[in-house]
Amino acid sequence: xxxxxxxxxxxxxxxxxxxxxxxxxxxxxxxxxxxxxxxxxxxxxxxxxxxxxxxxxxxxxxxxxxxxxxxxxxxxxxxxxxxxxxxxxxxxxxxxxxxxxxxxxxxxxxxxxxxxxxxxxxxxxxxxxxxxxxxxxxxxxxxxxxxxxxxxxxxxxxxxxxxxxxxxxxxxxxxxxxxxxxxxxxxxxxxxxxxxxxxxxxxxxxxxxxxxxxxxxxxxxxxxxxxxxxxxxxxxxxxxxxxxxxxxxxxxxxxxxxxxxxxxxxxxxxxxxxxxxxxxxxxxxxxxxxxxxxxxxxxxxxxxxxxxxxxxxxxxxxxxxxxxxxxxxxxxxxxxxxxxxxxxxxxxxxxxxxxxxxxxxxxxxxxxxxxxxx
Numbered sequence: 001x002x003x004x005x006x007x008x009x010x011x012x013x014x015x016x017x018x019x020x021x022x023x024x025x026x027x028x029x030x031x032x033x034x035x036x037x038x039x040x041x042x043x044x045x046x047x048x049x050x051x052x053x054x055x056x057x058x059x060x061x062x063x064x065x066x067x068x069x070x071x072x073x074x075x076x077x078x079x080x081x082x083x084x085x086x087x088x089x090x091x092x093x094x095x096x097x098x099x100x101x102x103x104x105x106x107x108x109x110x111x112x113x114x115x116x117x118x119x120x121x122x123x124x125x126x127x128x129x130x131x132x133x134x135x136x137x138x139x140x141x142x143x144x145x146x147x148x149x150x151x152x153x154x155x156x157x158x159x160x161x162x163x164x165x166x167x168x169x170x171x172x173x174x175x176x177x178x179x180x181x182x183x184x185x186x187x188x189x190x191x192x193x194x195x196x197x198x199x200x201x202x203x204x205x206x207x208x209x210x211x212x213x214x215x216x217x218x219x220x221x222x223x224x225x226x227x228x229x230x231x232x233x234x235x236x237x238x239x240x241x242x243x244x245x246x247x248x249x250x251x252x253x254x255x256x257x258x259x260x261x262x263x264x265x266x267x268x269x270x271x272x273x274x275x276x277x278x279x280x281x282x283x284x285x286x287x288x289x290x291x292x293x294x295x296x297x298x299x300x301x302x303x304x305x306x307x308x309x310x311x312x313x314x315x316x317x318x319x320x321x322x323x324x325x326x327x328x329x330x331x332x333x334x335x336x337x338x339x340x341x342x343x344x345x346x347x348x349x350x351x352x353x354x355x356x357x358x359x360x361x362x363x364x365x366x367x368x369x370x371x372x373x374x
Contacts, residue, residue, distance in 0.1 A: 034137035036100070037317025040107035044076060050170045057172060064171070068163045069156045071128065072135070075164055076102045078122040079172070080115045089121040090178035091168065092339065093161070095187030097209075098250055101137040102126050105184055108309045109208075114332045118340075121172055125164055127186075128155050130250075143189035144217050145251040153251075157190065158197045165201055176349055180339040182206040184309055185238060186251070196221050203344035206230070206335040209238045209307045211255060213264040224269045224295035226342040230331050231258040232305025234323050240301075247321065262286070262299045269295035281328040283310070293345055298338060302326035 032039060044063035051057055059081040065074045092115070096105035102124035106112060115122045127139035130147070142153040168174060179201045183191040188210030195202045196218045204226040211229060214220040231238070236246040242257035266273070269291030278285040282304050288297040302310055306323020311330030314322060 034099075034101070034134065035317075036104055036315030038315055040315070041103040042076075042106065047171065062171075064167060066163060066167050068160045071155070073128070073160055073164075074126050074136070075168075076106070076124040076126075077168070077171075078106075078112045078115055078124075080119050080121065082116065082119060084119055086119075086175075088173045088175035088178075089119070090340070091121045091123060091174050091180070092336070093123050093125060093179070093181045093191075095125060095141060095181070095183035095190055096127065096139065097184045098140050098186030099138055100185075101139055104315060105187065105309075108184065108312045108314065109182075109332050110312050110330075111182075111332045114330075114336050118336055120178075120336070121168075121174070123164070123168055125161065127157065140250060141183075141186050141190035143186060143193050143212075143251070145189070145253065147250060148248065148252060150252075158194060161194060162198055176201065177344040177346065178203060178339075179344070180204050180206075180335075182208070182335055183210065184208045185210050185307065188212075188238075192227075193218060195225050199223060200348055201344070204228075204339055204342040206331075206338065208309050208331060209235055211238065211258045211261040213256060213261045214268040215264070216256075220268060223345075223348055224292040225265075226269075226291075226294075226296045226338070227265050228298040228300070228335060228338045229258065229262060229265075230300045230302065230305075230310055232302040232308065232310075232323070232326065234305060235307045236323065237307040237321070258299065258301070262288075262297060266291070266297045269297060271295065271297055275299075283326055283328040294342070296338075296342065300329065300331070300334065302328075 042061050044061050046063040057079050059079050062077045062079065063074060064077065065072055092111065094105055094109055094111050096102055106124055111122050127141045129135060129138050130140065142155045142157040146152050181191040181194055181202050182205065188207035189212050191205045191207060192212040195205050199222050206228040208230045209232065211231060231240050233240050237249065239245065239255060240258050242255045245253055266288035271288035271291035275286040275288045282302065284301045286299045291297065300310065304324050305326040308314055308322050308325040309331055310326045311332065312325060314325055
């Protein structure tokens with residue numbers, strides 16, 4: 001009997017050691033769990049402080065941690081290569097999908113390539129893990145939908161983005177009239193929330209594989225919003241024709257059909273009812289314009305597209321679930337062409353020189369005072 005008890009104690013000890021080892025590897029980022037079957041993370045230089053006064057960050061990839069809402073949050077940033085003729089960077093925020101992480105959407109979107117070609121800054125914010133572990137993957141955005149168990153997501157992601165923008169402003173010179181947001185899947189749903197509750201800094205948005213109208217589930221934005229939507233006819237997780245995903249997802253999901261959502265955005269922006277039509281092989285573009293204050297609504301429908309980023313990549317572990325990638329267009333490039341046509345109207349930019357507590361890098365430049373709309 002004693003031998004048996006000793007054996008049980010030894011087994012328990014071994015299991016405890018094994019569990020501790022796994023937890024350590026998760027915490028230190030040494031395990032591939034949650035990476036999507038391929039480690040696409042890029043080496044980052046983590047910034048603890050802004051650059052010295054008068055200095056710019058050289059081209060490269062950076063990481064930054066900030067505290068918000070009692071949580072340690074982080075984001076990744078790509079500074080484009082090449083010389084710049086402008087003093088300030090346009091900024092594109094790119095939000096990952098549900099259960100993902102920033103480096104994944106970098107890989108999926110190929111936005112860094114477009115950044116290097118056109119000279120804009122890219123920031124990839126990180127959502128949160130409901131279990132708080134691991135902190136750097138299996139992340140979600142609080143787009144307003146509850147979890148499948150009915151509990152609400154109470155993380156203040158809108159406030160986090162506001163704090164992130166202030167933090168980025170300390171590190172690099174940002175053009176306050178050219179801040180844009182793009183999102184994939186859960187990230188697409190989140191950018192439509194963001195532009196409703198943090199309306200001033202975001203000039204225009206793009207949504208991939210996730211549709212939501214101007215008045216769902218939050219009140220409509222307080223100003224016209226230019227939006228570009230990408231949707232695949234073969235998408236089974238964000239169905240083009242609306243309804244529920246074919247497979248269970250972490251958040252309660254009931255979608256309206258994509259054409260209905262786009263018509264609602266066109267009506268909100270007072271665009272003509274009949275769109276211009278263009279076809280690029282298996283991709284069809286519908287453009288509603290002009291709207292109020294030059295607003296524009298664009299829908300790209302991908303005939304062979306799944307729950308994927310057009311022209312991008314797919315992580316191998318989810319390839320079967322998300323379906324095919326349409327390569328007739330390059331969504332990241334189309335987004336940038338769209339974004340650069342739609343800077344923020346200056347009348348919506350409430351400016352003051354003292355927005356940042358201490359703007360160590362550019363103390364005399366004008367920046368936007370961001371305010372959250374509840």
